[in-house]
Amino acid sequence: MTEKAKRDTPEQEDFRRYCREWLATNVPKPPNFKPLKSGAEVATEEHLAYYLAWQRSAYNAGLVGCDYPTEYGGGGRTRCQLVANQEMLLAKTPIFPGVIGLGMAAPTIYFHAAEELKRRLLPKLLSGEELWCQGFSEPGAGSDLASVQTFAERKGDKWLINGHKIWTSTAQFATWMILLARTDRSDKYNGLTYFVVPIKSELGKSVTVRPLIKITGETGFNEELFDGLEIDDALRLDDVGKGWQVAMTTLAHERGAGSLTTPMSGGQGSEEKRDTSIAGFPLLKLAQQCTRNNKPADQDPVINDKVMQMLVRQVGIKQHRRLRGVSGLAEYQRFALQDKLLSTEYVQDAAAVALEIEGPSGTLSNFDKHAPDNGKWPLAYLSSFGSTIAAGTSEIQRNILGERVLDLAKSK
Ligand SMILES: Cc1cc2nc3c(=O)[nH]c(=O)nc-3n(C[C@H](O)[C@H](O)[C@H](O)COP(=O)(O)OP(=O)(O)OC[C@H]3O[C@@H](n4cnc5c(N)ncnc54)[C@H](O)[C@@H]3O)c2cc1C
Numbered sequence: 512m513t514e515k516a517k518r519d520t521p522e523q524e525d526f527r528r529y530c531r532e533w534l535a536t537n538v539p540k541p542p543n544f545k546p547l548k549s550g551a552e553v554a555t556e557e558h559l560a561y562y563l564a565w566q567r568s569a570y571n572a573g574l575v576g577c578d579y580p581t582e583y584g585g586g587g588r589t590r591c592q593l594v595a596n597q598e599m600l601l602a603k604t605p606i607f608p609g610v611i612g613l614g615m616a617a618p619t620i621y622f623h624a625a626e627e628l629k630r631r632l633l634p635k636l637l638s639g640e641e642l643w644c645q646g647f648s649e650p651g652a653g654s655d656l657a658s659v660q661t662f663a664e665r666k667g668d669k670w671l672i673n674g675h676k677i678w679t680s681t682a683q684f685a686t687w688m689i690l691l692a693r694t695d696r697s698d699k700y701n702g703l704t705y706f707v708v709p710i711k712s713e714l715g716k717s718v719t720v721r722p723l724i725k726i727t728g729e730t731g732f733n734e735e736l737f738d739g740l741e742i743d744d745a746l747r748l749d750d751v752g753k754g755w756q757v758a759m760t761t762l763a764h765e766r767g768a769g770s771l772t773t774p775m776s777g778g779q780g781s782e783e784k785r786d787t788s789i790a791g792f793p794l795l796k797l798a799q800q801c802t803r804n805n806k807p808a809d810q811d812p813v814i815n816d817k818v819m820q821m822l823v824r825q826v827g828i829k830q831h832r833r834l835r836g837v838s839g840l841a842e843y844q845r846f847a848l849q850d851k852l853l854s855t856e857y858v859q860d861a862a863a864v865a866l867e868i869e870g871p872s873g874t875l876s877n878f879d880k881h882a883p884d885n886g887k888w889p890l891a892y893l894s895s896f897g898s899t900i901a902a903g904t905s906e907i908q909r910n911i912l913g914e915r916v917l918d919l920a921k922s923k
Pocket residue numbers: 644645646647648649650651652653654655677678679680681896897898900901902903904905906907910922
């Protein structure tokens with residue numbers, strides 16, 4: 512029995528056994544394409560079909576939404592999603608494409624929607640039948656999210672929505688959007704209201720979804736133009752003017768609060784056995800393979816110094832994860848904030864060092880057979896910038912940590 516299994520409640524223990532048995536025969540064969548390791552943002556239709564079939568199958572088996580009440584399509588269990596997640600990771604299952612729905616929209620709907628709306632939306636969200644996206648950012652509102660200008664105007668028991676959202680991951684596949692809109696221009700925070708809006712149905716025809724190409728050349732981002740979309744008041748979450756508080760529920764889950772309860776999979780594609788020794792440190796191995804000034808790059812003292820600095824940082828992050836306290840939600844949220852900051856900046860700096868080691872061959876992409884390390888570093892470097900921006904930039908994470916954890920003076 513593993514250390515984690517030893518702490519299982521009787522319900523978790525039974526469920527763990529069930530998950531293990533089911534997963535032993537139901538993990539789909541690896542796809543023909545290179546598996547996606549994170550969200551479905553850069554998925555093609557082929558990827559999407561494969562990952563959606565997996566989400567549906569895991570949902571039908573009770574491994575997705577385990578802890579949501581049965582009337583909302585969940586499994587009605589207690590603290591069992593964590594068990595399913597652990598077992599899915601061990602079984603190296605594919606990722607779930609509906610991460611924005613599962614990780615952010617579902618808990619927000621669960622805590623803030625009216626009863627009928629929960630029953631209507633949650634089952635299809637959990638099964639992956641309907642995918643979701645997050646309509647928060649706008650051209651003039653990102654870090655300062657409360658500045659959103661997309662306006663919802665009340666018309667009896669309807670709302671008329673006009674405005675512009677941007678940087679919306681997976682909107683190209685989504686049926687629904689969680690939307691933060693302005694309903695009163697005279698009050699920055701209390702003038703916001705939260706809605707769920709259809710962006711694909713006949714009703715959503717007043718929304719134009721336009722793809723945006725990322726620095727990596729991949730698709731995934733979108734912008735949406737709302738041109739008089741009319742929705743029922745029944746699609747509002749919580750009270751008019753309470754949108755900021757509802758958005759805090761979404762952000763808390765985006766920034767880690769849901770990591771224990773959100774269905775998570777994604778072991779597929781990980782290396783069979785990772786060498787965790789110093790000799791197996793990827794940057795060190797890369798330096799041994801590449802040349803610099805006609806000598807192996809690991810003989811260059813400047814390169815060596817940088818590789819060792821990255822190794823020390825990696826060890827520090829691992830220790831931080833190992834020693835983290837997860838006794839309460841607040842503690843977990845604090846850990847998740849720190850971890851996001853440390854790990855995204857680490858990945859960015861590690862990829863920069865890798866490109867320095869590779870020198871001119873660092874310009875070769877993963878489609879070139881001469882590219883060192885199968886060409887993974889140029890894409891990793893370009894992608895790394897998105898990670899330090901998404902879900903709150905590094906500067907914003909530092910502000911939050913400074914103000915709320917270290918109790919420093921507020922920035923404004
Ligand atoms: C990969 C990725 C996925 C995303 N997916 C979504 C999505 O699905 N839905 C969605 O709504 N949005 C999404 N976003 C948008 C993301 O939330 C915003 O990009 C982010 O909040 C930053 O906002 P901004 O781009 O407007 O930059 P700005 O807020 O304009 O910031 C510009 C710079 O100023 C700095 N800055 C701003 N304010 C402060 C401050 N108070 N103190 C110190 N520095 C500050 C920032 O750190 C940054 O360096 C995504 C972004 C990325 C990169």
